[in-house]
Amino acid sequence: MESCKLTAHELLERLKNGVITSEQIFSDLSKRIESVDSKVKAYVRTSHSQPLVYNPNFRGIPVSIKDNICTEGCNTECCSRILAGFNPPYSATVINKIVESQNSFLGLKCNMDEFAFGSSTENSCFGPTHNPWNLECVPGGSSGGSAAAVAADEAIWALGSDTGGSIRQPASFCGVVGLKPTYGRVSRFGLIAFASSLDQIGPLTKDVRDSALLMNIISGYDPNDSTSINIPVPDYTKDLINDAKGIKVGIPKEYFVEGLDPEIKLIMEEAVNKLKTLGAQFKEVSLPHTEYAVPVYYILATAEASSNLARFDGVQYGLRAKAQSLIDMYKKTRQLGFGDEAKRRIILGTFALSHGYYDAYYLRALKVRTLIKQDFDNVFKDFDCIITPTSPTSAFKIGEKVDDPLKMYLSDIYTISVNLAGIPAISIPCGFTKKGLPVGLQILSKHFNEGMLFRLAYAYEQNTEWHKIKPKL
Amino acid sequence: MGIDKKTVEDVAHLARIELNAEELEKLSSQLEHILAFIDKLSLLNTENTVPTSHVLEISNILRKDESKVSLPIDKILKNAPEKQGSFFVVPKVIE
Numbered sequence: 001m002e003s004c005k006l007t008a009h010e011l012l013e014r015l016k017n018g019v020i021t022s023e024q025i026f027s028d029l030s031k032r033i034e035s036v037d038s039k040v041k042a043y044v045r046t047s048h049s050q051p052l053v054y055n056p057n058f059r060g061i062p063v064s065i066k067d068n069i070c071t072e073g074c075n076t077e078c079c080s081r082i083l084a085g086f087n088p089p090y091s092a093t094v095i096n097k098i099v100e101s102q103n104s105f106l107g108l109k110c111n112m113d114e115f116a117f118g119s120s121t122e123n124s125c126f127g128p129t130h131n132p133w134n135l136e137c138v139p140g141g142s143s144g145g146s147a148a149a150v151a152a153d154e155a156i157w158a159l160g161s162d163t164g165g166s167i168r169q170p171a172s173f174c175g176v177v178g179l180k181p182t183y184g185r186v187s188r189f190g191l192i193a194f195a196s197s198l199d200q201i202g203p204l205t206k207d208v209r210d211s212a213l214l215m216n217i218i219s220g221y222d223p224n225d226s227t228s229i230n231i232p233v234p235d236y237t238k239d240l241i242n243d244a245k246g247i248k249v250g251i252p253k254e255y256f257v258e259g260l261d262p263e264i265k266l267i268m269e270e271a272v273n274k275l276k277t278l279g280a281q282f283k284e285v286s287l288p289h290t291e292y293a294v295p296v297y298y299i300l301a302t303a304e305a306s307s308n309l310a311r312f313d314g315v316q317y318g319l320r321a322k323a324q325s326l327i328d329m330y331k332k333t334r335q336l337g338f339g340d341e342a343k344r345r346i347i348l349g350t351f352a353l354s355h356g357y358y359d360a361y362y363l364r365a366l367k368v369r370t371l372i373k374q375d376f377d378n379v380f381k382d383f384d385c386i387i388t389p390t391s392p393t394s395a396f397k398i399g400e401k402v403d404d405p406l407k408m409y410l411s412d413i414y415t416i417s418v419n420l421a422g423i424p425a426i427s428i429p430c431g432f433t434k435k436g437l438p439v440g441l442q443i444l445s446k447h448f449n450e451g452m453l454f455r456l457a458y459a460y461e462q463n464t465e466w467h468k469i470k471p472k473l
Numbered sequence: 474m475g476i477d478k479k480t481v482e483d484v485a486h487l488a489r490i491e492l493n494a495e496e497l498e499k500l501s502s503q504l505e506h507i508l509a510f511i512d513k514l515s516l517l518n519t520e521n522t523v524p525t526s527h528v529l530e531i532s533n534i535l536r537k538d539e540s541k542v543s544l545p546i547d548k549i550l551k552n553a554p555e556k557q558g559s560f561f562v563v564p565k566v567i568e
Contacts, residue, residue, distance in 0.1 A: 347485055
């Protein structure tokens with residue numbers, strides 16, 4: 001059997017027993033990429049990309065990395081023209097942790113929406129990634145390359161980043177497991193910033209055990225990231241318990257309203273019934289400020305992005321446009337370098353922060369963020385976790401939403417509140433639509449309670465077969 | 474609150490992004506549409522609500538004031554579009 005089809009924990013077991021080598025895994029993975037990536041386009045490959053060649057320092061299981069996480073010696077361009085050719089002078093902390101854990105990162109980067117601005121991976125300057133389950137559909141986004149690579153067995157496991165759903169929504173569209181950790185659980189040092197109060201790096205994997213294993217590797221305090229929290233990291237594999245007895249789960253009524261695809265609603269109900277048979281207790285709860293999450297997000301995330309992206313000005317790295325004056329050089333570089341969605345978000349964010357509008361938009365959004373966070377605090381007083389669909393629809397067609405930014409923004413309606421509240425959430429496969437597209441179930445818990453997510457997700461996964469079904473490519 | 478073409482032009486200048494006529498036209502109408510949706514926030518009474526800028530209760534994270542080795546200059550400059558010696562080169566600022 002080709003090793004690239006296995007999970008990381010299966011491969012680690014085989015490495016330990018000496019029945020496979022890292023070189024063999026690497027070689028199988030390269031062959032798989034050669035054979036299917038021309039269809040899926042999960043990886044960024046250009047004429048200036050370094051070729052994928054085995055080197056003797058390669059160890060363990062390769063991790064595929066989103067193009068916004070800095071890898072020293074391997075280009076990191078956020079799939080933006082403005083960072084063309086950027087070769088980071090240092091690696092992100094998560095990359096160093098992968099290397100310290102006796103594993104390696106694959107020398108190719110995963111496709112994404114430019115600067116993680118998007119929900120479909122169509123905003124990449126390298127062109128879209130295709131969903132392995134239906135090549136005419138999007139893989140979701142912004143970590144669409146990472147999710148598609150894992151789904152298509154072009155990656156054993158991968159890292160993405162999640163600012164408003166960018167790990168969970170593509171995980172759901174591609175039928176894989178995606179986790180957004182608690183804000184502060186994983187160091188963001190070396191992650192090219194989008195919205196610093198919301199961004200987190202997290203794993204995309206073939207099953208829940210791999211998610212726990214990768215979290216064991218990347219979690220923890222980092223003095224280089226002042227927002228990472230200095231508390232001990234538990235061994236998450238201890239939470240992989242095949243039993244949901246006594247777990248109290250809330251189902252928010254605001255998530256099962258107009259806009260939710262009836263087919264997904266039905267699949268969700270089946271998943272809830274399954275969990276009931278495993279001993280979980282369900283009750284309807286209310287998150288009354290849910291409808292305000294998307295507008296709050298598009299003020300805060302764009303405001304922070306407008307500030308973070310000020311550094312791309314043609315001076316230190318990437319593209320520079322020719323101009324006579326400094327200010328014209330900035331303006332022309334940014335006109336040429338940024339794609340439409342990046343321009344839209346920078347201008348919206350600058351507007352929200354500008355004189356005369358700050359109180360009406362930015363300050364008000366910060367206040368409503370408090371209300372959204374309080375909604376979760378209230379529910380978690382009495383419940384261990386919350387269950388929702390990950391996305392209101394399954395994967396949509398490439399091109400379907402590109403001309404309507406607002407429609408695109410609304411595809412993150414179930415994932416955005418989690419980032420605003422800073423809590424952890426996981427998306428796991430829970431079925432397929434009649435057209436054969438995967439559907440994801442999202443589990444949320446309170447700050448630093450990833451263990452609860454793993455426990456419920458594992459119990460569900462071990463009693464269903466969804467994660468074992470693979471796309472035909 | 475709406476947004477007109479003139480405002481978009483002013484904000485684009487503040488954000489240091491040049492826009493051509495077509496981009497300006499398209500962006501103005503899209504932003505107007507997005508802001509109309511965002512205006513839903515004004516329906517909420519937030520007078521007595523404290524703003525959240527950080528989700529966890531941490532503040533004033535400081536580090537020891539000690540010198541550390543920085544990355545070497547040549548490593549930092551290797552990505553520069555234009556450089557000279559140990560400097561980034563930019564178009565002339567002062568006449």
